[in-house]
Amino acid sequence: MADMPEFEPGEHAEGTSHPDPATAAFVAHRNLLFTVAYEMLGSAADAEDVLQETWMRWVGVDLAEVRDQRAYLVRITTRQALGRLRTLGRRKESYVGPWLPEPLLTAPDVAEDVELAESVSMAMLLVLETLTPTERAVFVLREVFDLDYDEIAEAVDKSQAAVRQIAHRARSHVAARRPRETVSPAESRDALAAFQRAVRTGDLQNLLDILAPDVVLLTDGGGIKQAALAPIVGAGSVAAVLTRIGGTTSLLPVQVNGYPALAVRRDGELDTVMAVHVDGGLITGLYAVRNPEKLSRMERETALRR
Incomplete structure (x- = not known):
């Protein structure tokens, strides 16, 4: 069985001056x-x-x-x-x-x-x-x-x-x-930074200030990790869930799927990746992936970058 080449463009297979x-x-x-x-x-x-x-x-x-x-x-x-x-x-x-x-x-x-x-x-x-x-x-x-x-x-x-x-x-x-037009990367980063501070401190009012009234939170635990089985809708309901995240976790900004996101680590391990969708300076969508099977690749990659 032929193994798929792992080297990047510009590198060569060992022992050869040029790849076949x-x-x-x-x-x-x-x-x-x-x-x-x-x-x-x-x-x-x-x-x-x-x-x-x-x-x-x-x-x-x-x-x-x-x-x-x-x-x-x-x-x-x-x-x-x-x-x-x-x-x-x-x-x-x-x-x-x-x-x-x-x-x-x-x-x-x-x-x-x-x-x-x-x-x-x-x-x-x-x-x-x-x-x-x-x-x-x-x-x-x-x-x-x-x-x-x-x-x-x-x-x-x-x-x-x-x-x-x-x-x-x-x-x-x-x-x-199609999702409504998103803001610039800089505006997304600013919104994420405000969101990160609010989640870390558990400040309900600050969370409500950054969440759109009709924000939707989707959580994917895959039946392995605790997660809501249906979308959570509305700033009040979503904020109530998010205020429980801070405290024993660390929140690290990362670039996921082309946009700013948060990597939530608990006890040193990647627990959740939370991507955000921003529109008009407010967060309109939150996508929280908790299924460990979907986080193993990112865990390896973020570990190598730390």
Whole structure:
């Protein structure tokens, strides 16, 4: 079994001056392929598995027969992600409580790419959850990565005419549910800093001042950690929950899914990742991921950065 290359672009396999052509092509497009898979699946762990499956198929391809390596790799990744997405859909039907995407630690420069940041935000990924698997694939490939219809048609095994119809339907669906326009990264950071101070001190009034009247809190414990089984709506109800967080926890600002967020640590371990959606200077959405299975990757990454 061929192992998927772990080195970054510009590095070489040990003992060689240059990677072989298949490895070089895969590494060059790895970030793109991961983002495609993550936006389709909402899970970094599953996206990595899809990349492993893509690599296994890619190393068996005759490169002399490949006209466009990027398009070919995207096609493999999309097909693998579609299969996994359908399986995940069946699992989510029995999921305990609200399902939230696996938080993805992102570099600060992602926030400067407004379109990419929005496409991987918690709020947008939840909108994409309402699409069918094929609609989601078409929307991601067309609206986020601007692939041509002929490339998308090959990736999802549909005609170009069908893909155009699916794209139109998906765009309309997303437009009707798209989160309201968010503020700038600087304004988001300011709102998060105020939110962090209020949660840390447990000051109810300060929390009420930063929360929108119709704020919604979603908590994902996956049936493993304590979490609300339904959305908590309204500033008063949400603030009452948040005032219990401070005290024995530490709150660290992090960049998650393209936007500022808080990592809540308890007894030295990552307990919760809380992403926020800000509109008009107020927090309108809170997404608290507590399921340990969705935090293991971020725990490793934040541990390496400390």
